[in-house]
Each structure stands twice: as structure tokens, then as C-alpha cells.
Amino acid sequence: MTLLADIVTVLAGLAGAGFFTAGTLGLLRFPDLRSRLHALAKADSLGLGFVSLAVLVQADSAGTAAKVVLVWLLALAAAATSAYLLAGEERP
Amino acid sequence: MSALLPAAVLLPVxxxxxxxxxxxxxxPISGFLGGLASAAVNAAVVVAVTSHGVLEHHMAGWAPPLGIALRADGLAAAFVGLTGAVGFATLVFAASAEATTGRRTGFWPLAMLTWSGLMGIFLAADLFNAYVALEVLGLSAVGMVALGGRGAPRAALRYLIVAVVGSMLLLTAIGLVYAATSTLDMDLAGQRLTAEDGWLPLVLAATGMGLKTALVPMHAWLPPAHAGSPPAVSPLMSALVVKGSFYLILRLWLDVFPRNDAVALVLGVLGAVAVIWGGVLALAQRRLKRIVAYSTISQVGYLFLAFPLLNLPGHQPAMVSAVVAMALAHGLAKAAMFTAAGALMLGTGTDHVDGLVGAARSEGVLTAGMILSAVSLIGLPMSLGFTAKWQYLEVALQTGAWWIVLVLLTGTLLAAGYLLRPLAALIRDSDTHEEVGQAEIGPRPAAQRWVPLALGAMAVGAGLFTTDLTALTSIGWG
Amino acid sequence: MSPETTVGPLQLSLALALIVTAAATLYSRHRLTGVVLFLVFGVFLSIYWGVIGAPDVALAEAVIGTGVTGALFGYTATVMPRPAHDRRGSIARTIAGLAGGAGIGAGLGYFLTRAAAAPPGGSGEPVGLTGQATAAVPATGVEHPITGVLLNLRSYDTLMEMVVLLSAATVAVAFAPRSDAGSSTRGGAPASEQRGPAAPPIVRGFVSLVAPVVLLFAAWLLFAGSTQPGGAFQAGAALAAVMILVQTSGVGRLRIGPAMICLLLLGVLAFIAVGLGGLVLGDAWLLLRGEHAGTVTIALECILAVTIGASLAAVFLASAGRRR
Amino acid sequence: MIELSVASLTLWTGALLTGLALVRLLTVEDLIARLIALNLTGGGTLLILVGLAARTEPVDPVPQALALTGIVITVAFTGVGLILVRAVDDDERPSRSADGRAHGHDEEANA
Structure with missing residues (x-):
């Protein structure tokens, strides 16, 4: 069982890292604020999801697993709200 | 009996x-009553120390090095007594009129928190606890300064930055002492600290406390903070708050750090420069409160001038009582001068020297208070200032430190210069051909007249009790 | 992660990140970039504290040093975006500043390392009070050593620290925005200013979703403090975070009124009461031993957390309240 | 990796931070940048404090408690600092805060 868990952790971790890099590339390359926000909010949230999955599999108790998921959900909500606020600042 | 010590810190809170x-x-009513009770507890502590010797209280029942102890020896009792006297007198002055406490509410709680911070420092026997008490003192003093008029918030902000940098230097020194001696208690650390471990924390702590006590060249923040704050805050700042950080470096010097001649000499020379430079700057000032603020810088110089003499083993007890006498004399006299200056400013609306010409005619009692405090600040015979300088001279002559004798004399002349000029303006009539008109002073409440006189009289009268003061300061060692 | 092990790649990269972010924060052109970089520095510092084996300090740095301080800076920097006289520092000055700072830092580091490397004077036993402290903790009624030190062995330090917070809160009350201080507002501030402009609905939704979770987190932090990292300060700061969120998003309306002032007094009053109780029952101020020591400590921590939250929120209101 | 104990790495980081922040603190004009530099000096000093003392197997609880107290004190000072920055800003920009002056009419004890 642990071997499977380790494989999932490694794969999910790599996927997460990939999405984070994509998000950062988007931040650097995209021309205006809104497209950057788009890249960051989406890619990083998904990356965090994969990292949470990687950690979730290694969690020893249900409590820790629930906490990891809670962290992810809160991060999603925060990312969405701050992206909305930042986008709202720059009305065309 | 030792339970009095935490009470002295917590009653003001x-x-x-x-x-x-x-x-x-x-x-004002609750502050006045609280101040009265706190002054009573301070007096009780002084009486307890004179009768029972050193008091020590282990907080939460844990003995050092694990727990925190509060300790009151003779040196601490002297400063506790000063805080009681000057603190209570200033609160009486503040209760006289709301204008003395600045535009905003907040003077009374902050003044009592400053009192608590001071007691926390004077009675501290634990290094980190002294740091936290210093922060209580620093933050409430910054708060009080900020209550003043237009320029006060900026002066308070500058004072805040100076206070924090000073405390961080002290915190680094405390970390070094803890690393070298595995204890935070002052006495235990003093026993274990060796000379080659001790020089760096001493330099850091001395710089930090020198910064907070406005020792030249780190003095620029003091005049705007002390002169710009409300009339009831300036006496607390110059007479008491500045003494808190000086007491801490004196306590660390005597109890914790091993002898270090180089640092002693540097502090002494800086003190000498402060005495002269502070006096010269005070001469150049045109505003009364600024003259008194620069006089604080000069008087603080006297306190640091004692370090080279403190360092000589044979003369330590005599020199400690000299420093304590100087600190008490400056505390009483400066509080008298600043309360009088505040009262004059509230009466005439300005503290410019020319605006106060001939004010003595209608405010004789106030002027008498200022004259008495000038007598002690200059160090004329029979005042506590004089006996303090006399003790300095004795030790300096015995050890052949001629430069200290020279600085003492120059300082006395400078003090005479910058103090007599405003007093002369007060006393003389406005001559007919001068364009400066006679100062009309609004009627001053009784407290604003009698508090400066009482403090000035104490500054001069205390000169008679120097032997008792020396006996008090030698309790606990020496 | 005992401190004696050699430095791994994680610690080294974190340390480097700390220095680089600090330099960037200090020499940033605009206020807002300075504040944002300060938040990044705070995150790195929290992780660094955790990695070197000081979880309590990491938690405190995260919640207080970065969270609340970040909110204070963030809000003030946005309310006053352009400093009155913004002088463009030249590149040369920046390089000189960095070089000077690094020089002084290196000198300080050299002397400190030399002082720290020297064996402790005389006494051969290991440095620090670890042995004695951990031996004494069981008597304090809490298992976690840090909480034991903070609320029992050195509880007087914590009491004086609460007085520092009380002092900051008093300054906040003195500088409360006029409309809050309860004194008669001349002509009354316009209604909208009273409630604060309502934030966009998505923010209000986010806050009403997140606030209960953070409150729960604060309560959990408080009770975890007796057995694992946590305690009154971190819980109080989380409480302050909720108050700040509620205020800025317009979901609720906080003002420095009599209720807030009452909360500000409670903590120090309770601590002094416990101290007096120790004197009356035992023979020393703040004495707290015996079987009910644990429960008294937890009760005290609850009140302290509320006061710490109220104090930090009062400071936020005074520094970020709408005056104009 | 480099032969360096975590404690001395903490010490070196703290020392460098304090050095950088102190120099900037003394040279910068902008008040908020000054308060940020103050916070960084605080962080550096606490790193030094724990770095100096943290050389036992389970990290010594006493310096950790001191560092915790240090963080709380730093936030108290920063809060007051920011309140004062707002007060300074009110004083020096009367034009923008027309009603801000409304409450300043009562007699001021001038400096």
C-alpha cells in the first residue's frame, strides 16, 4: 500500500511543481494584469491541489487529511477573492 | 515584606x-488617588529597605535562574523614592488644569503606565524582565509625547525609533550574556561572566542605553520630544524617563559586567562632551522649554562622567552615592523647572524668553520655584546638586582625574549662563524704551504655582540629608 | 531538526531567501512594493523558524509578525499611497547602503560567532536552561514547555508584556478616529463613513465564509497551547485577524467604544487577579502550582487571547480608521 | 553541505539582517519604510537571540519564549508607530483633510 502511496505522492508532487512553474511563466510572459491574474489564480490553485493530494496520501490520520483539504479550500477562496479585487482595480 | 515590590509595579497598572x-x-480624580497610593507604596519600599536591608521577591515562587526575582537594594530604593516624589508632584500639577495634559485624552493612563515601567526597571533583578519593563516605559513615554501640539507626533515617532533601536541593542547583549552564563538573573550572570566574554555585551548595552538616555552624539531626538510634549509630560520625561535607561546601564555596570577601563573612559569622555556641548546649545536657545530640554542633555553628561571614577575599586561606594545624588538632584530640579515653564507657557501662551519679561511681578511663587531649581541645577552651595558635585570633586581629586574637575567647573559656569538669562528676563521690569511689552499672565491655579516651589525646595533642601542618602545607597553592598 | 546537525540545503536556501527579500524590501521604490515584499519576508522567516526547530516562534511570526503587522502596513500604505516627498534614491546610494549594511552585519556576525563559540564560562554543564526548564514544566500544570515558561516559570514577563500591549491600546484609544471616540461628532460624519464603504459582494461572501473558520482556528490554537505549539498570543492574533477582516470588508462595524475598551482592560486585570490570588493562597505573587494550576492557566489564556485580539484590533482601527 | 551548525547559520542570518536593516533605518526618509526597517531589525535581533542560545538537543524553551515576547513587543511598537504616521500625515496635509481640521479647533498647547 505504501508503495502506491509513494508513487502517487511523487507524481502528484511533480505535477504540482509543473503547474506552479506554468503559473510563474504566465506571470512573467503575459502582457497585461488581467491575463497574468488569470494565469496565476488558475495554475497555482491547481498546483496547490496536486501538492495537497501528494500530502493527503501520506497523511496518517483522517484529522490531518481533513486539515490539508481545508487548507486547499481556503487557499482557493483567498486566491479567487484577491484576483477579483486586483482585477477590479484596473477598470478599462 | 518583600510582597511590596510587585505591588509597587502593579498598583500603577x-x-x-x-x-x-x-x-x-x-x-484626574482617579489618577490623583492612584498616584497618591503608588507614592505611598514607593515610600513604604524605601522605609522597608532602610530598616530591613535588601528585599527580594521570587515571582511565581520560582527562584532564579529559572524564575524571575524582584530585588530592591539601596541604589534601587533611592530611584524608587525619586519616582514617588516627582511622579506624585507632577500628577498634582496635571490635575490642576486639563490643558496641561495635551489635546487628546490618554495622559493619565499613559502616565501611570510610565510609572509602572520605571518601577519595573528599578526593581528588576532579571535581565530580560528589565528589557520588557524598559519597553513598557518606552512605549508609554512615546504615547505621552505624542499627545502634544502640532509637531508632537513626528517627535514622538523619532523617539519611538530611537527607543526600539536602543532596546534591540540591549536584547542582543542579553542574548550574549545568556549564551555565556546560561542565566538571566543579574547577580548569577555577574558571578559567571568572564572578562573576555563580557566586553561585547557591555559595548552593545552601553550604546543602546546611551542612545535612550540621549548621551551626546545620540541626543538630537530629545529636545523636540521633551520640549514639544504637553506641560505635564515634559517633567516626567526629563526627570524620570531618562533616568530609567541610565539606571539600567548603571545596574548592569555594577552587578553584571566585569571591569572595562576602555568603555569607562569612552563613556566618561562622551559625558564630558555632553556637559559642555549641551550647555553651549542651551545658551543659544530662545525658548524656555528648549533651554530646559538642552539642560537635560548637559546634566545627563554629568551622570555618564562618573563612569571612569566608578571603575576604580577603592572609590566605588563613594562614587555610586555621588551619581545617585546627582541623578536625584537633577530629577527634582528639572521637574520643578519644567512644571514652572509649563505653567508660564499656559499663562502667557508662549514660552519665548522675550514673551516672559517681568512675569515675576504677578507670579512670584512660580519664579521662586524656578530660582530654587536653578540653584540646584547650577550646583550652588547647600543644594543637593552642590553636594553631588562636591562628592564628584572629592573622588576626582583623590584619583587625580583633573580633566573631570575641569569639566565640572565649566559645566557649572555654562549652567549659570543658560539658566540665569531666562530668570533675569522674568525678574526685570520691561524698560520703557524697549519694544518688548510687559508679560500679562492669566491667573494660574494654586497647584501650578506651588508644585514647582515644592519640588525646587526639595532639590535644595535635600542637600542637608546627603549623609542619609549615602547610607541608603550603600545598603546591599559597598 | 536538532540545531547541532549541519546545515542542509533547505536551511541555506531559506537563509539566502531571507537576506535577498530583506534587501529588496528595504530598498524598494514604492511603499506598496515595500509592504508586499515585507509579507514575503515574513513568510520566509516563519518557515525558517519552523525548520530550525522553534515551532512556537514560527507560528507567532506567521500570525503576528506577518499577519497582523502585514494588515497594519497594508492598509496604511494604501490609505497613504504617495509619501509627501518621494525622493528617488539613485542606484549608487542603494549599492552603498547594501554594502554598508552587509559590512556592519558581517562584523556583528563575526564577533557574535566568536562569542558564541567560546565555551560557556567555567560551568561545564550544557548551555541554556533546557534541563532545568523541562524538569520544572510538569509542576506548572501544562505539558508544553514554552507555554509552561510563558505562563508559569516566567509569567511575570508575560504580565509586563501584556502591559506593553495595554500601552499600545491606550495610544490607540487616544488617537481613535473622532467619530469612534464617542465624543459628540460635530455635524455627525456622513452615514456611509459611519459604516465604511461596503466592499464588493464577493469579498463580503469570502469574509462571511472564512471568518468562522478562523475563529475556530483561534480557539483550537488556544487549547492546543497546553500540549503543543500554540497559546494565547497566537490565538489572540488570529482573533484580531477576524476582527480586521470583518471591519475592512464592511460585513461588521467595529469601533473603539466602551465595549472594546472593556475588553482591553480584561486581560491585564485577570492576570493581576491571578497574581494576587497566588500571593494570598501561596506566599508569592503569581504562584500557580497544584492540581488546578492547569485549569487556571487555560482560563487565563482565554481572557488573554480576547484582550490581545482586542488590543491589536484597536491599534488597527486607530491607524487605519477612515478619518478623511 | 558546508560544515556549519544551524545555530551559527541563524546567528549569521540574524547579524546580516540586523546590519542591513539598521543602515537603511538611519538613511531612509519615508516613515513607513522606516517602520518596515524597524521590523526587519527586530526579526534579525530575535534570530540572533535564538541563534546564540539554541545549542542544546531539544531547542532551549527559554530563548523561544523570549523570542515570542519579542515578536509581540515589536508588533505593539509597529502599531503605535503607524498610528503616529497617520497623525503626522494628518498634521502635515491639512489641505486634503478639510474636515480633519474640524476637530482641531479647540485650543492647542503649542510646542
Whole structure:
């Protein structure tokens, strides 16, 4: 069982890292604020999801697993709200 | 009996809580009563130390090095007594009129928190606890300075930055002492600290406390803070708050750090420069409160001038009583001078020297208070200032430190210069051909007249009790 | 992660990140970039504290040093975006500043390392009070050593620290925005200013979703403090975070009124009461031993957390309240 | 990796931070940048404090408690600092805060 868990952790971790890099590339390359926000909010949230999955599999108790998921959900909500606020600042 | 010590620190906090809860109208009454009770506890501590010797209280029942102890020896009792006297007198002055406490509410709770911070420092026997008490003192003093008029918030902000940098240097020194001696208790650390471990924390702590005590060249923040703050805050700042950080470096010097001649000499020379430079700057000032603020810088120089003499083993007890006498004399006299200057400013609306010409005719008592405090600040015979300088001279002559004798004399002349000029303006009539008109002073409440006189009289009268003061300061060692 | 092990790649990269972010924060052109970089520095510092084996300090740095301080800076920097006289520092000055700072830092580091490397004077036993402190903790009624030190062995330090917070809160009350201080507002501030402009609905939704979770987190932090990292300060700061969120998003309306002032007094009053109780029952101020020591400590921590939250929120209101 | 104990790495980081922040603190004009530099000096000093003392197997609880107290004190000072920055800003920009002056009419004890 642990071997499977380790494989999932490694794969999910790599996927997460990939999405984070994509998000950062988007931040650097995209021309205006809104497209950057788009890249960051989406890619990083998904990356965090994969990292949470990687950690979730290694969690020893249900409590820790629930906490990891809670962290992810809160991060999603925060990312969405701050992206909305930042986008709202720059009305065309 | 030793339970008195935490009470001395916590009673002002309870008063501050009461004042914070009450609206501004009711705060003077509760502050006055709290100040009275705190002054009584301070007096009780001084009496207890003179009768029972050193008092020590282990907080939460844990003995050092694990727990925190509060300790009151003769040196601490002297400063506790000073805080009681000057603190209570200033609160009486502040209760006289709301204008003395600045535009905003907040003077009374902050004044009591400053009192608590001072007691926390004077009675501290634990290094980190002294740091936290210093922060209580620093933050409430910054708060009080900020209550003043237009320029006060900027001066308070500058003072805040100076206070924090000073405390961080002290915190680094405490970390070094803890690393070298595995204890935070002052006495234990003093026993274990060796000379080659001790020089770096000493340099850091001395710089930090020199910064907070406005020792030249780190003095620029003091005049705007002390002169710009409300009339009831300036005496607390110059007479007491500045003494808190000086007491801490003196305590660390005597109890914790091993002898270090180089640092002693540097502090002494800086003190000498402060005496002269402070005096010269005070001469150049045209505003009364600024003259008194620069006089603080000069008088602080005297305190640091004692370090080279403190360092000589044979003369330590005599020199400690000299420093304590100087600190007490400056505390009483400076509080008298600043309360009088505040009262004059509230009466005439200005503190420019030319605006006060001939004010003595209608405010004789106030001027008498200022004259008495000038007598002690200059160090004329029979005042406590004089006996303090006399003790300095004795030790300096015995050890052949001629440059200190020279600095003492020059300082006395400079003090005479910058203090007599405003006094002369007060006393003389405005001559007919001068364009400066006679100062009309609004009627001053009784407290604003008699508090400066009382403090000035204490500054001069205390000169008679120097032997008792020396006996008090030698309790606990020496 | 005992401190004696050699430095791994994680610690080294974190340390480097700390220095680089600090330099960037200090020499940033605009206020807002300075504040944002300060938040990044705070995150790195929290992780660094955790990695070197000081979880309590990491938690405190995260919640207080970065969270609340970040909110204070963030809000003030946005309310006053352009400093009155913004002088463009030249590149040369920046390089000189960095070089000077690094020089002084290196000198300080050299002397400190030399002082720290020297064996402790005389006494051969290991440095620090670890042995004695951990031996004494069981008597304090809490298992976690840090909480034991903070609320029992050195509880007087914590009491004086609460007085520092009380002092900051008093300054906040003195500088409360006029409309809050309860004194008669001349002509009354316009209604909208009273409630604060309502934030966009998505923010209000986010806050009403997140606030209960953070409150729960604060309560959990408080009770975890007796057995694992946590305690009154971190819980109080989380409480302050909720108050700040509620205020800025317009979901609720906080003002420095009598209720807030009452909360500000409670903590120090309770601590002094416990101290007096120790004197009356035992023979020393703040004495707290015996079987009910644990429960008294937890009760005290609850009140302290509320006061710490109220104090930090009062400071936020005074520094970020709408005056104009 | 480099032969360096975590404690001395903490010490070196703290020392460098304090050095950088102190120099900037003394040279910068903008008040908020000054308060940020103050916070960084605080962080550096606490790193030094724990770095100096943290050389036992389970990290010594006493310096951790001191560092915790240090963080709380730093936030108290920063809060007051920011309140004062707002007060300074009110004083020096009367034009923008027309009603801000409304409450300043009562007699001021001038400096």
C-alpha cells in the first residue's frame, strides 16, 4: 500500500511543481494584469491541489487529511477573492 | 515584606486601568488617588529597605535562574523614592488644569503606565524582565509625547525609533550574556561572566542605553520630544524617563559586567562632551522649554562622567552615592523647572524668553520655584546638586582625574549662563524704551504655582540629608 | 531538526531567501512594493523558524509578525499611497547602503560567532536552561514547555508584556478616529463613513465564509497551547485577524467604544487577579502550582487571547480608521 | 553541505539582517519604510537571540519564549508607530483633510 502511496505522492508532487512553474511563466510572459491574474489564480490553485493530494496520501490520520483539504479550500477562496479585487482595480 | 515590590509595579497598572475606563472628566480624580497610593507604596519600599536591608521577591515562587526575582537594594530604593516624589508632584500639577495634559485624552493612563515601567526597571533583578519593563516605559513615554501640539507626533515617532533601536541593542547583549552564563538573573550572570566574554555585551548595552538616555552624539531626538510634549509630560520625561535607561546601564555596570577601563573612559569622555556641548546649545536657545530640554542633555553628561571614577575599586561606594545624588538632584530640579515653564507657557501662551519679561511681578511663587531649581541645577552651595558635585570633586581629586574637575567647573559656569538669562528676563521690569511689552499672565491655579516651589525646595533642601542618602545607597553592598 | 546537525540545503536556501527579500524590501521604490515584499519576508522567516526547530516562534511570526503587522502596513500604505516627498534614491546610494549594511552585519556576525563559540564560562554543564526548564514544566500544570515558561516559570514577563500591549491600546484609544471616540461628532460624519464603504459582494461572501473558520482556528490554537505549539498570543492574533477582516470588508462595524475598551482592560486585570490570588493562597505573587494550576492557566489564556485580539484590533482601527 | 551548525547559520542570518536593516533605518526618509526597517531589525535581533542560545538537543524553551515576547513587543511598537504616521500625515496635509481640521479647533498647547 505504501508503495502506491509513494508513487502517487511523487507524481502528484511533480505535477504540482509543473503547474506552479506554468503559473510563474504566465506571470512573467503575459502582457497585461488581467491575463497574468488569470494565469496565476488558475495554475497555482491547481498546483496547490496536486501538492495537497501528494500530502493527503501520506497523511496518517483522517484529522490531518481533513486539515490539508481545508487548507486547499481556503487557499482557493483567498486566491479567487484577491484576483477579483486586483482585477477590479484596473477598470478599462 | 518583600510582597511590596510587585505591588509597587502593579498598583500603577491598576490605576491606569481605572483611568482608561473612565471618561476624560473623571480621569484626574482617579489618577490623583492612584498616584497618591503608588507614592505611598514607593515610600513604604524605601522605609522597608532602610530598616530591613535588601528585599527580594521570587515571582511565581520560582527562584532564579529559572524564575524571575524582584530585588530592591539601596541604589534601587533611592530611584524608587525619586519616582514617588516627582511622579506624585507632577500628577498634582496635571490635575490642576486639563490643558496641561495635551489635546487628546490618554495622559493619565499613559502616565501611570510610565510609572509602572520605571518601577519595573528599578526593581528588576532579571535581565530580560528589565528589557520588557524598559519597553513598557518606552512605549508609554512615546504615547505621552505624542499627545502634544502640532509637531508632537513626528517627535514622538523619532523617539519611538530611537527607543526600539536602543532596546534591540540591549536584547542582543542579553542574548550574549545568556549564551555565556546560561542565566538571566543579574547577580548569577555577574558571578559567571568572564572578562573576555563580557566586553561585547557591555559595548552593545552601553550604546543602546546611551542612545535612550540621549548621551551626546545620540541626543538630537530629545529636545523636540521633551520640549514639544504637553506641560505635564515634559517633567516626567526629563526627570524620570531618562533616568530609567541610565539606571539600567548603571545596574548592569555594577552587578553584571566585569571591569572595562576602555568603555569607562569612552563613556566618561562622551559625558564630558555632553556637559559642555549641551550647555553651549542651551545658551543659544530662545525658548524656555528648549533651554530646559538642552539642560537635560548637559546634566545627563554629568551622570555618564562618573563612569571612569566608578571603575576604580577603592572609590566605588563613594562614587555610586555621588551619581545617585546627582541623578536625584537633577530629577527634582528639572521637574520643578519644567512644571514652572509649563505653567508660564499656559499663562502667557508662549514660552519665548522675550514673551516672559517681568512675569515675576504677578507670579512670584512660580519664579521662586524656578530660582530654587536653578540653584540646584547650577550646583550652588547647600543644594543637593552642590553636594553631588562636591562628592564628584572629592573622588576626582583623590584619583587625580583633573580633566573631570575641569569639566565640572565649566559645566557649572555654562549652567549659570543658560539658566540665569531666562530668570533675569522674568525678574526685570520691561524698560520703557524697549519694544518688548510687559508679560500679562492669566491667573494660574494654586497647584501650578506651588508644585514647582515644592519640588525646587526639595532639590535644595535635600542637600542637608546627603549623609542619609549615602547610607541608603550603600545598603546591599559597598 | 536538532540545531547541532549541519546545515542542509533547505536551511541555506531559506537563509539566502531571507537576506535577498530583506534587501529588496528595504530598498524598494514604492511603499506598496515595500509592504508586499515585507509579507514575503515574513513568510520566509516563519518557515525558517519552523525548520530550525522553534515551532512556537514560527507560528507567532506567521500570525503576528506577518499577519497582523502585514494588515497594519497594508492598509496604511494604501490609505497613504504617495509619501509627501518621494525622493528617488539613485542606484549608487542603494549599492552603498547594501554594502554598508552587509559590512556592519558581517562584523556583528563575526564577533557574535566568536562569542558564541567560546565555551560557556567555567560551568561545564550544557548551555541554556533546557534541563532545568523541562524538569520544572510538569509542576506548572501544562505539558508544553514554552507555554509552561510563558505562563508559569516566567509569567511575570508575560504580565509586563501584556502591559506593553495595554500601552499600545491606550495610544490607540487616544488617537481613535473622532467619530469612534464617542465624543459628540460635530455635524455627525456622513452615514456611509459611519459604516465604511461596503466592499464588493464577493469579498463580503469570502469574509462571511472564512471568518468562522478562523475563529475556530483561534480557539483550537488556544487549547492546543497546553500540549503543543500554540497559546494565547497566537490565538489572540488570529482573533484580531477576524476582527480586521470583518471591519475592512464592511460585513461588521467595529469601533473603539466602551465595549472594546472593556475588553482591553480584561486581560491585564485577570492576570493581576491571578497574581494576587497566588500571593494570598501561596506566599508569592503569581504562584500557580497544584492540581488546578492547569485549569487556571487555560482560563487565563482565554481572557488573554480576547484582550490581545482586542488590543491589536484597536491599534488597527486607530491607524487605519477612515478619518478623511 | 558546508560544515556549519544551524545555530551559527541563524546567528549569521540574524547579524546580516540586523546590519542591513539598521543602515537603511538611519538613511531612509519615508516613515513607513522606516517602520518596515524597524521590523526587519527586530526579526534579525530575535534570530540572533535564538541563534546564540539554541545549542542544546531539544531547542532551549527559554530563548523561544523570549523570542515570542519579542515578536509581540515589536508588533505593539509597529502599531503605535503607524498610528503616529497617520497623525503626522494628518498634521502635515491639512489641505486634503478639510474636515480633519474640524476637530482641531479647540485650543492647542503649542510646542
Amino acid at each position: 491598576i490605576t491606569a486601568l481605572a483611568c482608561l475606563a473612565l471618561p476624560r472628566r473623571a480621569q
